[in-house]
Amino acid sequence: MLRLKNSFLLLVLVVASLAQTGVNPLANAEVRRIGEKLRCMCGACSYTVTSCNMLRCHGAEPMRAKLLAMVEKGMTEQAILDEFAREYGRVVLTKPPADGFNLLGWVMPFVAIAAGLLVIWWFIQRFRKPAAGTPAAEPEALARYRDRIEKDLEKLD
Amino acid sequence: MENLGSLALLLAFCLAAYAFLGSVIGAWKRRPFLVVSAERAVYSVWFLITLASGLLVYALLEGDFRLGYVASHTNRAMPVLYKFAAWWGGQEGSLLFWSWLLSCYAAVVVFTNRKKHRAIMPYVTATIMATQVFFLILNAFVVSPFQVLAVGREITSVPDGRGLNPLLQYWAMAIHPPTLYLGYVGFVVPYAFAMGSLIVRQPGDAWIHTTRRWTIVTWLFQSCGILLGAGWAYAVLGWGGYWGWDPVENASLLPWITATAFLHSVMMQEKKGMMKVWNMVLVSATFFLCIFGTFLTRSGVVSSVHAFAQSPIGKYFVSFLAIIIAVTVYFILDRLNYLKTEARLESVVSRESSFLFNNLILLASCFAVLWGTLFPVISEAVTGEKITVGPPFYNRVNVPIGLFLLFLTGVGPLIAWRRSSLDSLRRNFLWPTAGAIVLVATLAIAGVRHFYALMCFGLCLFVAWTVAVEFYKGAKAIRARTGVNWPAAAIELTHRNTRRYGGYLVHMGIVFMFIGFAGAAFNQDRTVEVSVGDTFQLGRYELTVREIREGDNENYSWQHAAIDVKRNGSLVDTMEPENRFFKASQQQTHEVDIRRRLNEDLYLNFAGPSNVNPEKFVLQAYIFPLVSWIWLGFAVLVFGTLVCLVPSKVRLQYPRTEVIEVSKKHAPIEK
Numbered sequence: 019m020l021r022l023k024n025s026f027l028l029l030v031l032v033v034a035s036l037a038q039t040g041v042n043p044l045a046n047a048e049v050r051r052i053g054e055k056l057r058c059m060c061g062a063c064s065y066t067v068t069s070c071n072m073l074r075c076h077g078a079e080p081m082r083a084k085l086l087a088m089v090e091k092g093m094t095e096q097a098i099l100d101e102f103a104r105e106y107g108r109v110v111l112t113k114p115p116a117d118g119f120n121l122l123g124w125v126m127p128f129v130a131i132a133a134g135l136l137v138i139w140w141f142i143q144r145f146r147k148p149a150a151g152t153p154a155a156e157p158e159a160l161a162r163y164r165d166r167i168e169k170d171l172e173k174l175d
Numbered sequence: 176m177e178n179l180g181s182l183a184l185l186l187a188f189c190l191a192a193y194a195f196l197g198s199v200i201g202a203w204k205r206r207p208f209l210v211v212s213a214e215r216a217v218y219s220v221w222f223l224i225t226l227a228s229g230l231l232v233y234a235l236l237e238g239d240f241r242l243g244y245v246a247s248h249t250n251r252a253m254p255v256l257y258k259f260a261a262w263w264g265g266q267e268g269s270l271l272f273w274s275w276l277l278s279c280y281a282a283v284v285v286f287t288n289r290k291k292h293r294a295i296m297p298y299v300t301a302t303i304m305a306t307q308v309f310f311l312i313l314n315a316f317v318v319s320p321f322q323v324l325a326v327g328r329e330i331t332s333v334p335d336g337r338g339l340n341p342l343l344q345y346w347a348m349a350i351h352p353p354t355l356y357l358g359y360v361g362f363v364v365p366y367a368f369a370m371g372s373l374i375v376r377q378p379g380d381a382w383i384h385t386t387r388r389w390t391i392v393t394w395l396f397q398s399c400g401i402l403l404g405a406g407w408a409y410a411v412l413g414w415g416g417y418w419g420w421d422p423v424e425n426a427s428l429l430p431w432i433t434a435t436a437f438l439h440s441v442m443m444q445e446k447k448g449m450m451k452v453w454n455m456v457l458v459s460a461t462f463f464l465c466i467f468g469t470f471l472t473r474s475g476v477v478s479s480v481h482a483f484a485q486s487p488i489g490k491y492f493v494s495f496l497a498i499i500i501a502v503t504v505y506f507i508l509d510r511l512n513y514l515k516t517e518a519r520l521e522s523v524v525s526r527e528s529s530f531l532f533n534n535l536i537l538l539a540s541c542f543a544v545l546w547g548t549l550f551p552v553i554s555e556a557v558t559g560e561k562i563t564v565g566p567p568f569y570n571r572v573n574v575p576i577g578l579f580l581l582f583l584t585g586v587g588p589l590i591a592w593r594r595s596s597l598d599s600l601r602r603n604f605l606w607p608t609a610g611a612i613v614l615v616a617t618l619a620i621a622g623v624r625h626f627y628a629l630m631c632f633g634l635c636l637f638v639a640w641t642v643a644v645e646f647y648k649g650a651k652a653i654r655a656r657t658g659v660n661w662p663a664a665a666i667e668l669t670h671r672n673t674r675r676y677g678g679y680l681v682h683m684g685i686v687f688m689f690i691g692f693a694g695a696a697f698n699q700d701r702t703v704e705v706s707v708g709d710t711f712q713l714g715r716y717e718l719t720v721r722e723i724r725e726g727d728n729e730n731y732s733w734q735h736a737a738i739d740v741k742r743n744g745s746l747v748d749t750m751e752p753e754n755r756f757f758k759a760s761q762q763q764t765h766e767v768d769i770r771r772r773l774n775e776d777l778y779l780n781f782a783g784p785s786n787v788n789p790e791k792f793v794l795q796a797y798i799f800p801l802v803s804w805i806w807l808g809f810a811v812l813v814f815g816t817l818v819c820l821v822p823s824k825v826r827l828q829y830p831r832t833e834v835i836e837v838s839k840k841h842a843p844i845e846k
Contacts, residue, residue, distance in 0.1 A: 112565025
């Protein structure tokens with residue numbers, strides 16, 4: 019509750035200070051850039067803080083104001099993201115954190131590709147023709163057919 | 176009326192169950208009359224669902240606000256088109272729409288095959304009807320669209336409905352869901368034929384030939400649905416994005432990817448008799464993903480802008496999916512013998528193996544998207560912490576995969592079947608590769624530093640070149656023989672083998688789209704607070720706010736800006752973005768103005784008065800380079816797909832390796 023109150027206070031202060039400077043947070047390129055890495059926490063959409071276009075969104079607007087304040091304070095991008103993650107939980111980050119169990123989220127697609135390559139390798143091994151037979155042992159008639167087949171198959175589109 | 180509708184749905188449910196049992200028992204006990212009677216039941220199911228849907232549509236158009244569905248999805252002020260579109264605008268209606276489309280497909284399948292494929296048809300009917308029964312359970316017992324508003328035991332009505340979300344009141348949004356659904360639902364047909372052929376152990380690839388057209392048509396509907404959604408997001412949402420990796424967008428992409436893989440890998444089966452098990456798996460996976468997509472959209476299991484609120488239908492979908500997956504797996508495993516491959520791989524550098532890689536890459540991207548969509552749910556279940564998997568994840572994983580796929584698009588079609596010699600590789604790829612390298616070098620020297628964009632442009636040129644050479648070589652041969660002019664020769668060439676050259680056109684469409692995607696690396700934007708007379712600069716454009724007007728009507732209040740666009744000092748355009756505030760829903764929408772050009776779009780969003788400086792207005796200006804190529808590519812893709820559907824003039828026969836046993840004379844390649 020106290021934290022909520024504090025955040026509200028901060029918000030009021032930020033909005034008040036904005037009213038003085040008269041800057042829309044989205045006019046700041048840095049806010050737009052970092053805002054893409056934060057998720058709008060209104061709970062109804064899956065947009066980022068930058069792209070959320072709801073009118074007076076109770077999620078994105080205060081977040082933008084906070085973000086602008088942090089940018090103006092000169093905080094680094096990482097420090098800003100950490101601060102947001104502390105306040106809202108890591109669900110606010112659009113890029114899933116790469117540690118612990120969540121590492122699995124990042125590596126699985128590549129594991130899948132590797133597994134797929136293994137399957138292809140197995141398939142090629144399994145269904146590959148045994149090294150081109152011994153044509154000398156073939157009767158002549160068969161060799162003629164084989165020739166013809168080779169030619170026909172060449173034309174296969 | 177609502178009683179009649181509910182009754183129709185109940186009867187449809189009973190008849191669909193009868194059609195399912197009748198076909199299975201009829202085929203099993205060899206009772207043809209039972210099979211025929213089951214097929215007639217399919218028509219009746221169609222009639223009954225059509226009746227129920229007609230009643231619902233009538234209620235929507237008439238504004239029968241006793242019905243809960245009508246009251247929550249329409250209002251009196253809405254245009255007729257959107258009242259009609261409200262049929263698929265909400266949970267109950269859209270599930271009824273699903274059912275209705277399915278019954279249409281079922282009736283068409285049964286009618287067109289009434290004299291063909293008699294052995295497998297009972298099982299085809301049974302598969303489709305099993306799905307129909309599932310959806311009718313939802314329609315009739317779980318989320319009925321005919322529920323009336325009531326206080327106590329007395330039916331009541333409201334004076335006016337809540338209306339459709341104003342963001343959705345846009346033409347593309349009225350047709351985006353139906354096209355997507357046509358694609359979703361359509362995949363039941365190839366799946367049903369695959370199952371039918373598997374169950375009766377039908378020899379050969381008859382099911383593939385029968386369903387080729389269905390597959391292509393449904394694939395086309397899916398593509399249209401996805402692209403219409405992207406076009407809507409671009410033109411309506413006000414920030415110029417066309418793809419946000421939202422769970423529901425992903426859900427529509429997943430079956431599209433497996434369907435694309437299926438369309439490619441069936442060629443292996445048709446021409447070489449290979450990968451039969453795999454094709455069964457792919458066609459089934461596509462169908463499961465269609466059901467899964469409907470589940471994601473309708474159950475609210477992952478939060479999304481599209482998904483309706485948490486609802487009880489989730490468990491029904493999970494049970495249905497579990498049943499169909501179990502049944503399919505059982506039949507495939509039980510009949511592995513019949514799916515034995517007929518040919519062998521002769522070389523690693525061959526068309527066959529390029530198809531293998533194509534499938535791997537498509538499936539990998541499908542997996543990555545599915546994984547990203549579900550990972551927040553999995554992670555929360557395991558660690559208890561909520562996380563978000565947003566666009567940065569998907570882009571990181573899918574951009575390299577997409578580029579590799581683009582590369583295969585160029586290479587695959589030109590590698591010969593069976594094996595390719597080094598010489599033919601050099602002949603086919605030397606110049607396109609050189610061209611691509613020169614292009615990349617030129618762009619890099621010109622100052623383009625974005626790695627993926629450079630790769631993408633290079634690969635686009637490579638693929639476009641190989642496709643153009645294919646057309647050129649073929650047309651040249653025809654010209655030499657018949658002496659017609661170039662366009663006539665190209666048309667003749669395409670007509671002779673529509674499947675191949677239509678396929679090339681589709682590839683060309685994909686190339687155009689990738690050009691558009693790569694353009695996103697160079698987006699520019701600016702948000703400014705302005706009042707009348709202010710001027711600001713974005714890229715090469717000088718934008719001046721000439722006037723701002725305000726107004727009001729019964730549906731919404733609006734603010735309208737007129738902005739002069741100058742380039743190099745001369746006026747090139749006047750753009751008029753607007754924002755609207757809808758009174759009924761208390762929602763704001765942006766009527767953006769887009770100056771569409773092939774090189775770049777200038778995109779203006781008038782966001783309304785600033786909440787910081789009330790006397791100023793917020794204007795967002797964007798430059799989206801090359802984005803029009805996406806829509807252009809889409810048009811080419813549709814055209815190419817339609818070409819694929821035209822029967823070829825020359826019927827090609829593909830000699831399989833086993834011809835040696837039957838041929839006394841040389842088997843003709845072309846007849």
